[in-house]
Amino acid sequence: MPSITKTRAWQALKAHREEISRTTLRELFDADPGRYQTFSYETRGLALDLSKNRMTHRTLGLLAELAKAAGVEEQIEAMLSGQRINESEDRAARHMALRDRSELASAGVDAEVRSVDRRIEAFTNLVRAGRAVGATGKPFTDVLSIGIGGSHLGPMLVMTALRTAETTGPKVHYVDNIDGHQIASTLAKLDPATTLVLAASKSFTTMETLANAETARKWIVERLGRGAVAQHFVGLTSNTAEARAFGITDDRIFPMWDWVGGRFSVWSAVGLSAALGVGWDAFSAFRAGAHAMDRHFAAEPLEENLPVLLAMTGIWNNNFLTFDDVAIVPYDERLRALPSFLQQLEMESNGKRVRLDGSVVDTRTAPVVFGMVGTSAQHTFHQLLHQGTRSVPVDFIAAARPGHALSGRHDKLIANMLAQSEALAFGTDGGGDPHRTCPGNRPSTTILLEKLDPFHLGMLIALYEHKVFVQGVIWGINSFDQFGVELGKQLADPLVRDISASKVRGTYDSSTAGLLRRYRAWRGSDG
Ligand code: F6P
Numbered sequence: 001m002p003s004i005t006k007t008r009a010w011q012a013l014k015a016h017r018e019e020i021s022r023t024t025l026r027e028l029f030d031a032d033p034g035r036y037q038t039f040s041y042e043t044r045g046l047a048l049d050l051s052k053n054r055m056t057h058r059t060l061g062l063l064a065e066l067a068k069a070a071g072v073e074e075q076i077e078a079m080l081s082g083q084r085i086n087e088s089e090d091r092a093a094r095h096m097a098l099r100d101r102s103e104l105a106s107a108g109v110d111a112e113v114r115s116v117d118r119r120i121e122a123f124t125n126l127v128r129a130g131r132a133v134g135a136t137g138k139p140f141t142d143v144l145s146i147g148i149g150g151s152h153l154g155p156m157l158v159m160t161a162l163r164t165a166e167t168t169g170p171k172v173h174y175v176d177n178i179d180g181h182q183i184a185s186t187l188a189k190l191d192p193a194t195t196l197v198l199a200a201s202k203s204f205t206t207m208e209t210l211a212n213a214e215t216a217r218k219w220i221v222e223r224l225g226r227g228a229v230a231q232h233f234v235g236l237t238s239n240t241a242e243a244r245a246f247g248i249t250d251d252r253i254f255p256m257w258d259w260v261g262g263r264f265s266v267w268s269a270v271g272l273s274a275a276l277g278v279g280w281d282a283f284s285a286f287r288a289g290a291h292a293m294d295r296h297f298a299a300e301p302l303e304e305n306l307p308v309l310l311a312m313t314g315i316w317n318n319n320f321l322t323f324d325d326v327a328i329v330p331y332d333e334r335l336r337a338l339p340s341f342l343q344q345l346e347m348e349s350n351g352k353r354v355r356l357d358g359s360v361v362d363t364r365t366a367p368v369v370f371g372m373v374g375t376s377a378q379h380t381f382h383q384l385l386h387q388g389t390r391s392v393p394v395d396f397i398a399a400a401r402p403g404h405a406l407s408g409r410h411d412k413l414i415a416n417m418l419a420q421s422e423a424l425a426f427g428t429d430g431g432g433d434p435h436r437t438c439p440g441n442r443p444s445t446t447i448l449l450e451k452l453d454p455f456h457l458g459m460l461i462a463l464y465e466h467k468v469f470v471q472g473v474i475w476g477i478n479s480f481d482q483f484g485v486e487l488g489k490q491l492a493d494p495l496v497r498d499i500s501a502s503k504v505r506g507t508y509d510s511s512t513a514g515l516l517r518r519y520r521a522w523r524g525s526d527g
Contacts, residue, residue: 009066045450063312086480095264099287135228145273147200150262158274172277204239289458307466328371339371355476399452
């Protein structure tokens with residue numbers, strides 16, 4: 001597989017970097033007063049402003065050439081047409097089919113997929129109407145969603161973003177971690193008679209999810225009897241046999257497909273918790289927004305294609321300007337779950353060191369992604385962004401229309417966001433005081449939504465999904481596998497056995513063995 005670094009476009013970008021290093025954002029803005037118009041893009045109520053990145057027309061032209069050289073157009077087509085682009089797992093990546101109503105309604109995907117989708121819709125409506133009841137005949141007032149990683153972060157993001165005080169339907173509670181504090185405190189708030197438990201796990205073998213599902217099953221059985229499991233449990237999985245073995249009945253198992261990766265699975269049965277919490281209409285509009293972005297992604301030329309532009313700006317910042325990190329700062333409390341969702345999406349997808357053919361990459365791949373909502377982030381890590389020794393490109397994300405009626409508050413919030421990107425770009429000489437000097441010339445991107453409704457949330461998530469895919473294509477890596485997660489899981493097995501056994505059987509390095517001894521001594525013998 002020829003390396004992308006050998007292409008003419010890559011070499012030209014390397015040379016171009018020297019040119020850009022000699023200019024500042026201040027100079028770029030002074031030279032082109034209409035820079036916002038030149039470097040901002042819009043589609044269906046989503047605006048993407050790249051103007052506060054250290055780039056020129058020539059940068060964008062070379063980045064488009066690089067995308068062409070890497071075969072981005074062909075790879076978009078390969079993904080859309082259902083080719084097995086996840087080569088190491090020999091699978092397609094067809095999450096887009098799940099948000100395409102016409103595909104779901106026609107022969108684009110097979111009959112089973114369509115019928116499961118209709119079952120999810122019918123079940124959502126049944127529960128929300130109070131017509132699905134628990135073992136004592138009471139409707140479900142609460143949903144406990146158990147799942148981790150891709151089986152958790154997407155649905156939780158949708159719920160936190162779209163559920164308001166006025167939304168009707170059951171309240172949804174999320175549990176992901178093996179840490180018993182989380183499920184213990186959640187169950188303490190719930191009544192088993194009115195709680196529906198969703199076990200969301202593509203593999204149905206994930207340790208955390210199985211442990212939490214077993215705890216929840218015990219909780220149901222102790223209070224309502226063994227027979228209640230069938231009425232109170234739902235399985236969202238591609239391993240239907242294991243879900244059945246757990247005690248979930250077939251009519252409560254909603255399959256997902258091997259061609260939907262975990263972190264791309266919110267559009268599948270895994271999204272059920274969100275659909276239950278916000279309603280089927282909102283969930284459908286959320287998928288429709290993603291589909292609108294898919295169509296844009298499939299049809300627009302590279303130079304006008306928002307996910308491609310976002311991806312290539314990231315490539316420029318990462319591979320050429322050598323910035324190691326990306327901060328995600330949504331100025332919207334409803335998007336507080338977005339940074340962790342994007343952490344998984346970006347770092348699990350593109351945190352890779354070998355290319356599709358197994359050869360080691362000769363480029364940097366995924367940056368470290370972190371973040372927090374503004375304005376809280378301003379009082380947490382923005383000091384480093386303004387005056388630290390490293391430049392951290394920031395993605396600022398906001399919605400123009402608030403979801404509350406408090407006067408003046410939203411304007412203040414957005415004013416703060418604009419001030420932050422201004423300060424990063426232009427800095428201050430601090431009146432000559434080095435302690436007060438902010439060097440500026442620090443890049444940021446702003447994504448402004450007309451409003452944060454289901455449609456625009458769908459657009460936003462699909463925008464980032466496709467960004468991640470395009471970057472994977474540039475680096476020549478497989479964005480859809482995650483073998484790196486396996487080693488830690490394997491090493492945990494003997495430790496789980498030894499941590500409470502009377503005799504330690506495994507052989508460990510001295511640090512692990514020492515900590516194990518210390519833990520066992522302090523933990524005591526109460527199990
Ligand atoms: O963290 C690793 C991972 O495999 C993710 O890719 C996935 O989203 C998560 O575990 C949960 O997996 P499952 O849905 O199979 O329980």
